[in-house]
Amino acid sequence: MKTDVVPLVAALVGALLPLATAQIAYCPAPYILIGGEACLYIPGGTYTWDGARDLCHTITVASPYSSHLAEIESCNVLSSLWNYIKYKLERPGNYWIGGSDSGSEGTWYWERTTQPDVPKGAPFWFTEEPDGDDLENHLVVATNGFFADGQGDQLYGVICQAII
Numbered sequence: 027m028k029t030d031v032v033p034l035v036a037a038l039v040g041a042l043l044p045l046a047t048a049q050i051a052y053c054p055a056p057y058i059l060i061g062g063e064a065c066l067y068i069p070g071g072t073y074t075w076d077g078a079r080d081l082c083h084t085i086t087v088a089s090p091y092s093s094h095l096a097e098i099e100s101c102n103v104l105s106s107l108w109n110y111i112k113y114k115l116e117r118p119g120n121y122w123i124g125g126s127d128s129g130s131e132g133t134w135y136w137e138r139t140t141q142p143d144v145p146k147g148a149p150f151w152f153t154e155e156p157d158g159d160d161l162e163n164h165l166v167v168a169t170n171g172f173f174a175d176g177q178g179d180q181l182y183g184v185i186c187q188a189i190i
C-alpha cells in the first residue's frame with residue numbers, strides 16, 4: 027500500500043505547485059518574464075512619474091493583459107529584476123514603479139488599483155526609507171535595488187508590467 031501512496035502524493039504536489047508559486051509561463055511582447063512571476067519591460071529614456079505612468083499605458087499588449095507601471099510585491103521578483111537591470115541590461119539607476127502616497131501621506135497604494143497593497147518595510151524598502159514626507163510621494167526602485175520615495179518631477183527610468 028505504501029508504495030502506491032508515494033507516487034500519488036508526488037503527483038498531487040506536482041499538480042498544486044504551479045498554483046502555489048503563481049508561475050507564469052508566457053509574457054506578451056515586449057514584456058519578459060522576471061523571477062518566474064512577473065511580466066516586466068524597461069523602456070529606454072527617463073520620465074517624470076506621471077510621464078512614466080502614461081508611457082506604460084501606451085504599450086499595447088494582447089488581451090487579457092494590460093500595461094501599467096510595475097507593481098512589485100515579491101522579494102523574488104525585486105531581486106531578479108535588479109539582477110536583470112544591473113547585469114543583463116547594465117543600466118543601474120533609479121526607476122519609477124507604480125506606487126504613490128500622494129493621496130494620504132504614509133499610505134502607499136498602487137495607482138492601478140488604488141489599493142494600499144504596496145509592501146512595507148524590509149526587505150523591500152531601504153533602511154530609513156521612505157524619508158521624504160510630503161516632498162516625496164512616488165515609488166522608486168533605487169540604484170541600490172531597494173524601494174525609496176522620490177519626487178515625482180524627477181526624471182528616472184521606467185519599469186512597466188503587463189498585468190492580467
Ligand SMILES: [Ca+2]
Nearest residue numbers: 127159162163
Ligand atoms: Ca510621501
